[in-house]
Structures are given as C-alpha cells and as structure tokens.
Amino acid sequence: MPKGFSRRDFLAQGGKALLAGGAIGAAGPLLSACDWFAKSGPTSTTEVAYTYPTFTPVPDVALVQDAMNKILKPKYGVTIKLNPIDFGAYDQKQKLAVAAGDVQDIVYSVPWVNNYYVNVAQGALKPLDSLLKSHAPKTYGSMTVQAWQATKVNGKIYGVLNQQPWTRPIGPRVRKDLADKYNLDLTKVNTFDDLTPFLAAVKAGEPKVTPIGIAQIADKGGPYSAAYLGYEIVDGVSTDAGVIGVKADDPNLKVVNIATLPEFLQQVQLARQWFQAGYYPVDPPGEQATANWRAGKYAVEIDVVHRDSTGQLKATYGFEFVAKGLGPLVLTTGGIIATMNNISSTSKHPEAAMTLLEALNTDVDVYRLICRGIEGTHYAVTDAKNAVVGFPTGVTASNDRYNPQTSWMFGDLFNDFYSSEDTVGAWPLSLKDNQTAIPSKALGFAFDPTNVKTELAQVQKAQQQYGYPLIMGRANPSSGLSNYLSKLHDAGVDKVMSEIQRQLDSWRSSK
Template sequence: MKRSRIRSRIIWAMVLVVLMMTASACASKEEKAAETTKPTAAATTPGEEQKEPALEPVELTWYFPSGLQNIKDVQAVEDEMNKIVQPQINATIRLKPVDWGAFEQKVNTMNAAGESYDMVFTAPWSNNYFQNVAKGSLKPLDDLLDQYAPKLKASVPAKVWDATRVGGKIYGSINYQVVAMPFGASIDQRFIDKYKVDVSAITKYEDFEPYLAQWKEAFPPFYAVKGSSDGFTNQPPYFGMDSIGDDSLVGWVKLDDSELKVINQYASPEFKSFMELKRKWNKAGYFSKDLMDAAQVDAIAKNNKDVYTPFSIATALKPGNAAEVKEKYKADVVDKPLSKAIVTTARAIATMTGISETSKNPERAMMFLELINSDKALYNLMSHGIEGKHYKITDADKGVIESIVDSGYQPSSDWMFGNQFNGYYVSPSQVGVWEETIELNNTADASPLIGFSFDGEAVKTEITATASVWKQYADIFANGLDDTDKVLPEFLEKMNKAGAEKIIAEKQRQIDEWKKTR
C-alpha cells in the first residue's frame, strides 16, 4: 500500500512537470509572436540601454542661392561635412548652390515639375515663403521639430517661431540671427572725410543731398540694379509702418495705429515722396545709366579701389554690419540708423530653411537641420569652409578667423545656413557682436503685428496677379527710371484691377479676428 502511494505521487509529480513545461512553451511562443510586432532593436549587454533601430542610409539635397564664383571648393566642403553628418544620422548631404539670379526660377521649375528634393532656402524676399506655403511646396514642420530637432526648437524664442506660422503651422526652420534692427545708411569713411559729412545731423535720406553733387564728380554713381529693392518695401519701419506677409504685397499697417487699419502702402504719401526722391536723384545722374545684375555690382564694389559706395540706401543695420563690410569689401564704413530697431515678422523670418513637400526623407532632413543648428563645427564648415584651406584662426580664445583670399570658398552668407550665434567672428572688431545681437533681439520694441501671420489662401489668385504687376514696375521705382507722376497712377490702377482691394480687405478681416484673441 505504501509503495502504491509513493508510485502515485511520482506519477502526479511527473504530470505536473509536463504541464508546467507545456505552459512555459506556450508562453514563450506568445512572447515571440508579440515581439514580431515591435521594431527590432540592437542587442544590449547588461546595464546598457537598448538602442534605436539602425537608420537606413539616405541622401539629402539642399538648395540655396550663392555667388558661385565664391564657392568653387563646394565639393571639398561637402565631403568634410559628411564626415560629421554620416556617422550621426547616416545621411549624406548634397549641397546644391544656385546662382542668385537663377535661384527662384530654378526652385519654381522644380516645384512645378514635382521634382523630389529635401531642403531649400526660403524667405519673404527670396524664393517667397508665403507663396511657397500657398502653393503647398513646403511641409509643415511642427511635429518634425518637436520629435527630431529639440535643440533647434529651444534655441529660438517662441515669439520668433510664431512669426513663421501660416494658418497656425510652421513651414520654415529659422536661421536664427538678428530679428530686430534699425534701417538706415552705411557710409564710406572716405566719403565722410572728403566731404566733411556731419553724420550726427543726418536723420533721413534727404539729408545726404548737399553732398551728392560733389560726390558725383569724384565717385561712381549708385548702381542701378535689376531686381533690387526700391528702398521702400524693404524698410517699412523707416516709414513708420509694418508689412503683412511678403514685404511687397499690398496692405501694410502703421506702427502707431492702435486700430491696426490696413492701408495700401503704394497709395500713401510716404511711398510717393520716396519714389519722387529716387527719380530726382536719377535725373541728376546719381544712378548708373544701365541696369546691372547683382553679380556685376558685387564685382564692381569689390574691385573699386577708391570707394565701396559713398552710402547705401535702405541698409538693415545689424550689429557687426561694418565689420562684415570691411571683411567683404575691405572698406571702412560708419552705420547711421535712421529708424528705431523693431522686431517685425519680416525680420524674424528673413532667412529660413524649408523642407520640400516632395522630400522622401523629411525626418532625416529635420535631423540634419538639428545638427547644422547645434553642431558648431558643422555650421562653421558650411559657413566658412575648411580650416587651413579657406580660413585661418587668428584668435582661438575669442573665436576670430581670417579668410584666406581667393581660397575657393567664401560664401559670406553664414546667416543663410543656421544659427549665426554658433559662428566664428570674421574680424577682431566683430568680437562681442553675437552677445550684442541677442541683447538687441530681447530688448527691442516689437511691432503690434508680431505673432500675426497672414493666410493668403482665400486671395491667392489676387496675390499672384498683384505680384506680377509689382514685378513690372519694381526696377522703375527702385532706380528712379521714370517720372513718378506718370508711372504711379498707372501702377495703382493695375494693382487695383489685379485685386489689391480684395487683399487689403482679407488682411483686415484676419487681423480683426486675431485681435479678439490677444
């Protein structure tokens, strides 16, 4: 009997073992089945965090405008950049510089053809940001910024990001730099010395007139430039106004108007008066007779041994502007502000990088933007080239470099590529400018429209039509090529036929709605 009980217990024990093994096997199969629904992770050792799945290799293209003669070594720079980029995000960057004069047409052609590319320079004044958004050419970036570019997102104040929003969404990655600056004149020191210019007495452009006749005999005239700014639309604060959307788009507000009434700036006394001044100066011979493109003017300015330009019209006078002029043109200039420094939407979004709607790898493109805005070595490679080949460090402690003349890579557009405050100083006189600029950004008065973004979807046909009209007259107004009393009325008539009043009414409607939420 005793042996029977022992045998029975052994049998039950064996049954229990079999049941436990069966249950364990079933559980193991269920776990493996569950694991097949999860991303595959790299193997880890005890105490080591599990890694994200390996990124597949991709190629990213980046289009931006440049003076191609200044960046002949772009391939060498690209190769060095990829030594930083590839190990971190398994991407290869392909730089696609396009000559300034052909840039907008190139991008428009790619967009119209639905050509796949990844990143592109965009701003209200070049490869028009608002028009790109209206056409659906740029991807919204809000989620991409939050997920793949936290450092970039945190490096730019929220009010500046708000300036990029169209319909509540961000479509451009800010290349953070000065967002508040006065406008005015940059005056060549030799001009000041020769004609005893009392800079302190100059408060408006008309105050230069006593010197102009003398200047005409000694120096070249102002360069009449194709596609240049008319001097009005690119400095609204000088005239006490702020633009809404594209600077040249009809419909501005006056900075001191608490009601924020939208007006036709082209029909204002301020516009007419300034265009009459340009015409007066042209008739007096203060402008070159022939229109030139930007590359021609740049070459003339660089080769002019006597003077850079006696004074510029409508210069945005950011901290360090004089140092940059000296670096690029070897000229000493004095900056004379003629307006207050105002934080405006146009200034906040003056230089951005967008991700194309046709990009096959928008996530990786945003990872790259995170790198170019946070990795100082990568940013300075793009901005200044290769140390020892394109520049040399003259003061390592203060971050000062000196370009090597005719080295093959001098884009002189670090403001176009990322956070400028990560960059080297290009001359000893520029040391401290980044701190000054950040202070200016933080303390300058803000436009009453900051944070408002105009959505042009409802009037996109009229925007296109009025932009076409403006293009017909822009060079005339910029260079004083015809009598104001003749061309201004016909310009205004064409603008109205193209839908100017409808645009103004839509802007007013949106501003009135926005005011209710402030």
C-alpha cells in the same frame, strides 16, 4: 501670439534667456534621447540634399561638402549634398521644381525668395511641428513658442528658424575710405535726405565712382522701405518694398496702401532726385555688381543694416565700411521669418533632413564649415579669443574659392565667427536690438491668400513693373505715382486689402 504672453513680455524677456525659455522645459526627455543617440552613434547613413541660393560663386563647394560629411556621417548618420543655385535663377528653378514634383530634401523658402506662404499654400513644404520636437529638440528649445508662432500658417510650422537679428532697419553702408575723405559723420545722418550732400561730394570728386551701387531695378537700393516708415508689410509675399501694410504701433491694425501716403511720395521724390543727379548706375550691371564693388566703382550700398554688416561687407567687397540703420527698429513677423530652412513635402527622408538641420543650428563645427569653408584654405583665424577671422595669406574677397557670406542662411548666426575686429560683440548687441525693437501689433499674423491669390499675384506684378522703377528713381513721381496707384487698383489691391483686414480683425479678436 498665445494668450498669457504679451508682446511686451516677449521683448522684455529678450536675449538668450528668452530664447531658451518656454519650449526648452518640454524638450527635456527629447534632449536625453538625443544625448543617448550621440553616445551610441548612428547605425546607418542617409544622404540629404540642401538646395539654397548663393550670391557669389563657390567653386570649392565639393571640398566643403566633404569636410562637413567627415563630421556628419559618424556623428549624426547623415551626409549632406550641397546644391547652391545662383540667386538670380533660384526663384524660378524652385517654382519649376515644385510644379514638376521634383524630389527635394531641405530647401530655403522665406517670404522674399521662393515664397514661403505660396509654397505652403501649394503643399510644397512639410509641416514640421512633430519633427522639430523629435529630431531637432535643441533647435526647437533654443527659441520660444512665441518665436515659432511667427512661422505658423493655419496653426502649423513649416520653417526652421535661423536665429539672427530680427529687426531689419534699412540704411547706408558706406566705404570707409570715402566716408573719411569727404567727412561723412553718420551720427548726423538720421534720414536719407541727410545722405545727399555726401553723395554729391562723391559724384563731384570721384569721376570713376558711381555714388550708389545696385545690381538691378529691384526691391532694394532706394530710400523707400516700409520698415523705414514704421510699417509692417502684411500681404505675406512682398518685401519691405511692398505697399500693403499696417503701422507697427497701430492698435486698430488698419490696413493701408502705403503708396497713397505723403511719406511714400517724399521717398520716391528723393529717389528721383538722386537718379537725375547721376548717383545711380544708368544701366544696372546685374551679376557684375559684386566685381564692380571689388574694383572700387561704388561708394554706398543701401540695404538692411545689422551689427555685423560692416564685417560681412569687408569680407565680400574687400573694403572697410561704416553703416547705419535708419528709422525705427520694428520687430515684425517678416523680420523673424526672414531666414528659415524648410523640408520639401517630396523628401523621402524628412527625419534625416531634420537631423541635419539640428546639426546646422547646434553643431558649431558643422555650421562654421558651411559658412566659412575650410580653415587655412578659405579663412584664417586672426583673433582666436574673440573668434575673428580673415583671409589666409594670398587669398582675397576676389579670389577666395568659398566665401558665400550668407551665414544667416545656414543656421544660428550667433554661432558664427566675426568677420572683423570692429564687429566683435555684435551678437549680444543684436539680441538687445531684438529686445528693444517696436513690436508690431501684427506680430505673428500670417495672411492666407487663398481667397485673393489671383489679385495678389497681379498686385505683385504691378509692384515689380511700376513700383520698383518708382522707388529707384527711374520714373517721375509726378506721373509715375498716379500710374502706379492706377495699376494697383486695376490689379485688385482694394480686394486684397479688404481680405487682409478681415483676417487681421479675426486674428486680433481671437487673441
């Protein structure tokens, strides 16, 4: 973070006033140029492909694309080619595309999928500093220099931030009908241990319901999260299920292997207890998980909880939900860059791509189309005053032909509709959460893995092969934890941690 602006200042001036600060003054001439362009209109049209992951089928994507282009073509001189890829295949397809040098325009690349830092290191993404200022001045000006600092690798910006809640507390997201039936009071649930009696009640009273729903043995769904324990993951490639981190409030920025801590052991022991009690599916259903949720086969989902989570869950699964994030609110680099769009280094039209990103982030009509589809077909406005939407008559979460439920992926989330009445006001409250979160002392640090990329890749494999089953209760901690630590050691975790520590020390001394 640049000198003269502390983390305390960054948070103390949070909210829209902060987000509009700093860079917007410098954007004045550019805004004028943008205004002139809007009045004059484009003189040619360029097609821009947007490749991104989708978690649900979107068979009406062509209809939505056509509707977007009716706005984009005359107003911005671009058209969009939507290329959604099933999330389960997205990461591998993007690796193959990068390796083959395929021509792409906008791609979705973040630390948790289609890894941002790896793509930067491989030269797969285009530096965006100049393009942001020239072709997306409103987007650039809507967030501070300090926010953009979190995207930088070796001093350059490679991702266009999507404004959204920057904190990522993990917690239970619970079907309201079952919470009411079994008297779950989330105000009294402050740790994951506190959730156990409810899970037991569901297991005993609902023979057709598995208490916790998961899709696969992966990095979420269990009671461990680095953020839950107050840590920031700093290896640049791992999610909050990773183990190389620093305590968010540690002024010395000491890098630790979280898996060696007693707090980690406590969480994996709880996961094991839950698994042995039958609270998880024995065989994770993969892509069938969403259908199972809609059929009422699960009670609880453990994942990131935001102010609007309950509305999104209702739209996705068709049930009312209650939810609560657990642990401290930690503002991290990973939280800020959790959702970004990027421009491929192979794009033949980077200027047009950035113009499109400007539209997605600042044009409410364009943004709401890609998020929600076509009014009357895919959604209906139920409360115009409060910008609340639901399903049209005869349409449900199960049969809606365009319901991606990933508004946070496409642009400025705070331009979206609300999915239910109980989430009205979530956006200003989310800004307040950003303001009051604990600022990680490593906020803005970006790890360069060049010197340890082989070891880091091996650590990743160890986390996935031995760590994920452990944090999901599939492995006995009495033997599984020591085995996991041994595999991490063999993979070179100590060398990776030493290199991260060296870079952190250098980064801190240069601030």
